[in-house]
Amino acid sequence: MNRRLAAILLADVVGYSRMMSADENGTLAALKHHREAIFDPAVTANNGRVVKLMGDGTLVEFSSVVDAVNCALSIQRAIKAQTSAAGGGITLRIGVNLGDIVIDGGEIYGDGVNLAARLEPLADPGGICITSIVNESIGARVDAVFHDAGEVHVKNIGRPVRVWKWHPDMDAGDYEAPAPQPETAGAKADMPSVAVLPFDNMSGDPEQEYFTDGISEDIITDLSKVGSLLVIARNSSFAYKGRSVDIREVGRELGVSSVLEGSIRRAGNRVRINAQLIDARSGGHLWADRFDRELTDIFEVQDEVTRRIVDALKVTLTPAEEALIADNTAxxxxxxxxxxxxxxxxxxxxxxxxxxxxxxxxxxxxxxxxxxxxxxxxxxxxxxxxxxxxxxxxxxxxxxxxxxxxxxxxxxxxxxxxxxxxxxxxxxxxxxxxxxxxxxxxxxxxxxNYAAALASKGAALTFSGKPEEALPILYRAMRLDPQGAEQYLHFIGLAHLLSGNFETSAAEFRERIRLVPDTDFSRVYLASALAYQGELDEAREAWREMEEINPNYSFEAHMSRAPFRRQTEIDFIRDGLRKAGLV
Incomplete structure (x- = not known):
């Protein structure tokens, strides 16, 4: 037997017993056709391995969590299309988890599998249910946005598990989500949301690119002051710079209901700004306008654009927010x-x-x-x-x-x-x-909505011995800035390590290492998390990789620079490394 991290997909047929009772031969034929035409091709296309068929259920293993979720999405969308065209047929619930598994011959066991089995019944018929670690790991790398379904208690799992759900009707924008779940670090499930794409520079002068980007960023800054609006951070919005994009795709990738795009033309002392706010689900315009002004009026134009967006989204500003948007010291x-x-x-x-x-x-x-x-x-x-x-x-x-x-x-x-x-x-x-x-x-x-400040708050809580308080804040930062996952995953992994969630911590650090292959500090913390799980060989391998990257690494020097407030956390990390004989 050996162990490894894997993404686990577990699918189950909805109403299988009832279908078999009504028409056994027809049900078996439909299930066989479904596997041959939809399920197995999707697994193959996404590099999965069918581990076990269990009558109406299927257990599949993937080495990539993105592949696992893409496979689930492909299956459910194909079933939705087939059902819409012909009516009836097979309906599945699918659960996806990322966790540690034990391999014994061709079989797999362990908490990673057990939790996937608990997720599957929580999915809506035709939908998918995933854990938070899966949701954060996939970031914006799949063509879907999962909604927060809150924390649940599942059998044989000692701690609450936060789950996220998706249904194919969400693609068309007509999915009625369940009642909003409790807030997570200030984010409401039904909160209006917007991403501001970098405006196009129409000046004909590449040297004016900084001006165009700067105006876009200033609008993001002003919108971020509105507490009842979720605003995607600059880092993630600007990932689309220079790309021809479908606004509905942007909305799905960033998880927003609206997108602002536009262009700026600067000539001499005049500036022309075209801006349009688009419904990310339908692609329809919520608001559009053109501003031809003197350059000296640029501050007033920015304020006006911000207010027009807020009005279009039917958000009411507080007097304090009104004052903050108007406050410009330039x-x-x-x-x-x-x-x-x-x-x-x-x-x-x-x-x-x-x-x-x-x-x-x-x-x-x-x-x-x-x-x-x-x-x-x-x-x-x-x-x-x-x-x-x-x-x-x-x-x-x-x-x-x-x-x-x-x-x-x-x-x-x-x-x-x-x-x-x-x-x-x-x-x-x-x-x-x-x-x-x-x-x-x-x-x-x-x-x-200041994602960088939220990340700093989460890091400060982690370094001061309050990692469990830090986690929802760090996840909120990643929600606002999904393209910044490579920064946030390090602190999320550290918070889980110091909370004793070693399996989740190791998974977060592995994902961070995948995104930033030359990181040394994440490998140090990964080695500690693995050693606490008893994975001593893997811990030593992570440490060996770290030393190749940073031959002069010193744990004591590292800890002397890290802003830990107490010795307790440093000792905890060191004790993990000692279990593997690394310090």
Missing amino acids: TNVEAHDLFLHARGLLSGSKTRATFEEAIPLLKQAIELDPDYGEPYAGLALAYVFDFQNRWTDDPDRSLDMALNYVDKAIEKAPNDPYGHHIAAIVAAFHRDYERNWREIETALEVSP
């Missing part, structure tokens, strides 16, 4: 232009060249508009990058400069979430944990 258009250029550089590759190009742009913006807060925050972030990467001769001085600049940013723009989040980062490097927490909370108070 008064000089040229300074704003310089900041947009520098912010675009800092959002790209983190190199010494971009650092040296961004610094003078930000300083020039401050010279033109000394009371404009965001360029100070941009400088603070740039010097944090220098501290991390050691580009200049005195990186410790860079950290002190970052603190000085971020203090000025908050002084100039006390309601800017960008400044408060960068202040939280600077405070963490200064080991000022009280300020780190205070700045994170302030950033989220101003901008509840």
Whole structure:
């Protein structure tokens, strides 16, 4: 016998006993045709292995969770199409789980299989039910969006399991989901949601790309201040930049009900903005308009676009949200232009060249508009990058400069979430944990949809010994920024490790390693999680891979830089590694 991580699909025929009682021969013939025409081809196409046929049930193993879910989707959609065309036929419920399995000959056993078996009856007829770990692992890599069906207690599983569901009627937008489940870290199941795609640059000048991107990002920032609206983060929206996309596909991938797209043409001192808000289910327009203005009116145009989107989505702003959207400390258009250029550089590759190009742009913006807060925050972030990467001769001085600049940013723009989040980062490097927490909370108070600040809050809770409180917040960050999964999975895996959920922790770290193959720290934590499960050989292999990537790795040096608040968590991780003889 041996063990490994696998994705498990378990399918069962709805009403099988009743069908057999009514027409045994017809039911067996229909089931045989279903397997030959739909089920088996889908399994083969998605690299699965049928482990066992159990009358009306089928157990299938996959090495990839994405393949498992794509297989389930393919089967259920094919059955839906066949039923719509001919009526009647086979209906399935399908459960998919990702977990540890035991292989004995051709058979598989273990908690991974047991939980999949418990999920299948929870699926709606014709639908699919998956665990949270599956939902987070697939991210935006399948052509479907699962809805949160809350936590359930299942037989022989000691802890509640959060499940997610999908039904083929969701593809057409006419699926009536069950009643909303309890909120998870502030997200409601029926909350209006929007993604802002990067506007197209119609200026005919590639050098104006930063301006177009900057306006798109500013609109995202303003919308993110609306607490009753779910807004996808810039990182995930901008993944579609330069691509010809179907808005309905974008809606499914990002899990939103509406998408804003548009174009910007800048010529001299004038700017033309075309914007349209589209229903992501039907593809129909909710609102569209064109703005021809002087460049000096760009701030008013951004505010107007934000308000028109909010009105189209039938969201009511609170007086505080009204004030926050109108709060813009920039008064000089040229300074704003310089900041947009520098912010675009800092959002790209983190190199010494971009650092040296961004610094003078930000300083020039401050010279033109000394009371404009965001360029100070941009400088603070740039010097944090220098501290991390050691580009200049005195990186410790860079950290002190970052603190000085971020203090000025908050002084100039006390309601800017960008400044408060960068202040939280600077405070963490200064080991000022009280300020780190205070700045994170302030950033989220101003901008509840700020995915990066949510991730920082989840990380802070994990490092302070509250990993179970961190998990829903980290999952919320990933919901807002599905393209940022590679960042969040590291902290989700660590939170599960410190919570004692070793199997889930190992699965999250494996997925993170798949997305970021050269990560060393995730392999350290994976080795600890595997050792706690008794998977000592696998733990040693993860450690060997880590040493190939980072031959000079030192656990003590790593822990001295990690912002753990207590020794307890460090000792817990070390004890796991000791079980495998690694430290």
